[in-house]
Structures are given as structure tokens and as C-alpha cells.
Amino acid sequence: MGDLELLLPGEADVLVRGLRSFQLREMGSGGWNQQHENLEKLNMQAILDATASQGEPIQELLVTHGKIPTLVVELIAVEMWKQKVFPVLCRLEDFKPPNTFPIYMVLHHEASIINLLETVFFHKEVCESAEDTILDLVDYCHRKLTLLVAQSGHGGPPEEEESQYGTPMQELQKQAELMEFEIALKALSVLRYITDCVDSLSLSTLSRMLSTHNLPCLLVELLEHSPWSRQEGGKLQQFESGRWQTVSPSEQQKLSKLDGQVWIALYNLLLSPEARARYCLTSFAKGQLLKLRAFLTDTLLDQLPNLADLQGFLAHLALTEAQPPKKDLVLEQIPEIWERLERENRGKWQAIAKHQLRHVFSPSEQELRLQARRECQVKHWEKHGKACVPAAQGDRAK
Numbered sequence: 001m002g003d004l005e006l007l008l009p010g011e012a013d014v015l016v017r018g019l020r021s022f023q024l025r026e027m028g029s030g031g032w033n034q035q036h037e038n039l040e041k042l043n044m045q046a047i048l049d050a051t052a053s054q055g056e057p058i059q060e061l062l063v064t065h066g067k068i069p070t071l072v073v074e075l076i077a078v079e080m081w082k083q084k085v086f087p088v089l090c091r092l093e094d095f096k097p098p099n100t101f102p103i104y105m106v107l108h109h110e111a112s113i114i115n116l117l118e119t120v121f122f123h124k125e126v127c128e129s130a131e132d133t134i135l136d137l138v139d140y141c142h143r144k145l146t147l148l149v150a151q152s153g154h155g156g157p158p159e160e161e162e163s164q165y166g167t168p169m170q171e172l173q174k175q176a177e178l179m180e181f182e183i184a185l186k187a188l189s190v191l192r193y194i195t196d197c198v199d200s201l202s203l204s205t206l207s208r209m210l211s212t213h214n215l216p217c218l219l220v221e222l223l224e225h226s227p228w229s230r231q232e233g234g235k236l237q238q239f240e241s242g243r244w245q246t247v248s249p250s251e252q253q254k255l256s257k258l259d260g261q262v263w264i265a266l267y268n269l270l271l272s273p274e275a276r277a278r279y280c281l282t283s284f285a286k287g288q289l290l291k292l293r294a295f296l297t298d299t300l301l302d303q304l305p306n307l308a309d310l311q312g313f314l315a316h317l318a319l320t321e322a323q324p325p326k327k328d329l330v331l332e333q334i335p336e337i338w339e340r341l342e343r344e345n346r347g348k349w350q351a352i353a354k355h356q357l358r359h360v361f362s363p364s365e366q367e368l369r370l371q372a373r374r375e376c377q378v379k380h381w382e383k384h385g386k387a388c389v390p391a392a393q394g395d396r397a398k
Helices: 007-015 029-052 057-064 069-082 086-091 100-120 124-129 133-152 168-195 203-212 215-225 256-272 275-277 283-294 298-303 307-319 339-344 348-358 365-397
Strands: 227-233 235-240 243-246
Touching: 007 029, 007 057, 007 307, 029 057, 029 100, 057 069, 057 124, 069 086, 069 100, 069 124, 069 133, 069 339, 086 100, 086 168, 086 348, 100 168, 133 168, 133 203, 133 215, 133 339, 168 256, 168 348, 203 275, 203 339, 215 283, 235 298, 243 339, 256 275, 275 348, 283 307, 298 307
Parallel strands: none
Antiparallel strands: 227 235, 235 243
8 A cells, every 4th residue: 555545445435325414312332433434544544635636536425325415414513412412411520430531532523524625625526425414514614604703702722731721622623623723724614616617506505605695795704804814922823734833034924824715715705706696795885895995915915816706896896886775585595503413402402412421432441442442543644634734735735
């Protein structure tokens, strides 16, 4: 097996074919853990494929076997578990797990899936293969970016080094907060790739992005706050490859990958004919969008020349009258995964937590030894994957 091959072609095919959705109460179970491991392998192989630039078989297999909707369902299911079940687990008085790694695996599952989606959504056929679940994925990205903006207004993401908690569960809660920040940044990239397909998205999806969520205005707020940049000790730092990195003075004018994702998403949503026909430029939207003119410097335009078209659009916008809000009655699809999962599990959060306490998160010594080996594997894949991400995805932002 070569240096850039974790999985043989036949093995990857088997793993992709086997992907399925799990109920919330099954998360952390034996079968679920096996799928989590399989996803980590597929994740790593997809990054290595993109790095090698020799075709991307994982992306092709996911499309061929119709598994992108399955990944979206699993992504939203673990998001709901984290919001609805994990807090209940943390409050249970009799929950004192000997090892928190089984819970960490569930928390990390969301990061694994969004990372895989970020890698493969670069290809338009992946976006198309998401079918109706693209609406749910747009909603998911909107939730993450809204939290990112809100967090940036309260001092930014939590600091890992500030973690000084007495119990393993409290430490786990802190890790979950840190993970949430990275997940939101991945969601930004996925959203940008969705906007690359704006000419082939359904009217319902466009309406969801432009009218329901007003994503252009949200993206302006992200540029204003730039939660992935900060000043630390008088030095500029940017969050890349899972950590804060100091930017040398000679590199500070260089466009970061995440800023690039925001600008390209704005370009797609404001200048594509399909989106412009659907977007209502109200007084609020006009005021927000005109803030972009201050960011469109010559240095930025040198790095993203296409933004000259956006600059022209804003100059024209400044001279036009704002539009009144549209009141059209439109029959359209709505996202259903979150609603369905909540309906199926409403009133059962405590029961799910207690079931998992007894049957999932209180493993035997033998199970703990097996999970320890899994932990070593996962950390190895994570470390290897982060080393490859810049080469695999750095150029995709532009």
C-alpha cells in the first residue's frame, strides 16, 4: 500500500456501501463506533486523494452509492444529540464514567462528518447528489455561522489552555466548546461550495439562502468580526489547521483561506443571475452590503480579481433605491431532517441519556482496552489529516 493510500479501492467501496443512519439512542454503540472508525478512514483517504491530485475515488463512491444524504442525516442527528442529550448526561448524578473517550467519540463525530463533506463538496456533482437534503445542510450551516457571529461578539472561542476543571465530564464539556468553533469554520467552507452550485440549486434552496436566512448579510457580519483572526500579544494570529498561528508581518496582507471563502460565497450569491433574481435588496440589506466597500482594497482585488465585478455591483447599488420586502406567496420545500428527529425523540431525551448511561457509556475493561486502541488510531489519523489539509484544500478557497 502506498504512502497516500489508507484504503484499497475495494475496501473503500465496502465502507461507503455500508454507511447508514443511526437512531439517537444508538450513538456510541458497537455498530455506531465501527461506522465512526470507517468514516475516519474515508475522511483521511479523501484528504490524501485530494493532496495527490490523482482523482478522488471517495467522492465518486459517495455519489455513486447515494450516500451524501446519509452523511447529512448523520451530521444533523449528532448535532441534535449534542444539544439535547449530552447536557442531560452531564447533569445525571450517577453518571461518573471511568473513561470519557466513548462520549468524546460521539462529540467528535460531527467534526468528522463536516470535515469529510468539506473535502468532497468541492465537486459540484456532490452538491447535486445531496438532493433534498441540501436544504437541511444549508440550515445546518446557517445555525453554525450564526453561533460563530454570536460567539465573536463575546470574546471569541474558548481557550484550550484556560481549561482548569476538576472532573473529566467538565473537561469534556470544554473540549466540546472548542470543537464547536472548528466545526463552524468547516461549515463556512461547505456553504461556500454550495454557493458555487447556485445556478443548479432548486428555487426552494435559493429562497432559503436568500430570503429565509439572508445569507449575504450574515456573511458581511462574518467579515466584520473575522472570528478566525485575533490580536495576541500585539501579534496577528489566524486559526488554521486546527490551531492559532502567528502571521508574520510580510504575510499579513495575504488573504486567508476563510476570508477567501466568505468573499467567494458573497460573489456567488450577489452576482449570479439566478440569485440576483431572487434576492430582495431591502434598506437593511443595502446598508449591510455597502459595508463591503471598505474591505475592497487594491491589495484584496489583486488577490481576487473577480471582486472588481462585486465592487461595480456595490457602486451601482449605492445609487439605486432599496426594494420593499417581497410578500409573494411561494410554495416551496422545507428542511425536514431536524424536525423529523425532534418529533421522533421529543420528550425522550432523559430516557435516551439513561439508556446510554447503562448500555453505552459504562464499558467493561475489555471494551475500554479496545476503545484505547481506537483512540490511538483516531488521533493518528487526525494528526496525519491536519498535516495534509493545507495541501489538499488550501487552493480551493480561491
